[in-house]
Amino acid sequence: MRIETDRDTCIGAGMCVLTAPAVFDQDDDGIVLALAEDVAGGDAEAAAEAVSLCPSGALRARSG
Numbered sequence: 823m824r825i826e827t828d829r830d831t832c833i834g835a836g837m838c839v840l841t842a843p844a845v846f847d848q849d850d851d852g853i854v855l856a857l858a859e860d861v862a863g864g865d866a867e868a869a870a871e872a873v874s875l876c877p878s879g880a881l882r883a884r885s886g
Contacts, residue, residue: 823866824884825873827854832880841875842868854880 825845834852838845844865847855861869866883873881 823861823869825856825859825861825869826882826884827856828880828882829853831878833878835877837875837877838872838881841872845869846872846881 827846832854834848834854836848836852838854839848842865845856845858845861845868847857849855858865869881870883873883
C-alpha cells in the first residue's frame with residue numbers, strides 16, 4: 823500500500839499518529855509527516871484505519 827499525505831489539508835488532529843505511529847508523525851506545527859510511503863502487513867492495516875479516521879481527508883492509501 824502506498825500512503826499519500828496532503829500537508830496543506832491537514833488540520834493537525836493527530837488521529838493518524840495515534841492510529842499508525844510507525845507510519846505517521848507530526849512536525850512542530852502538528853502537520854502530518856509520512857514516515858514511510860510504502861507500507862505492508864500490520865502497518866498497512868493501521869495506515870488504512872488512519873486514512874478512514876482522518877477528519878480533514880489529508881491522507882490517501884493506494885494499492886501497489
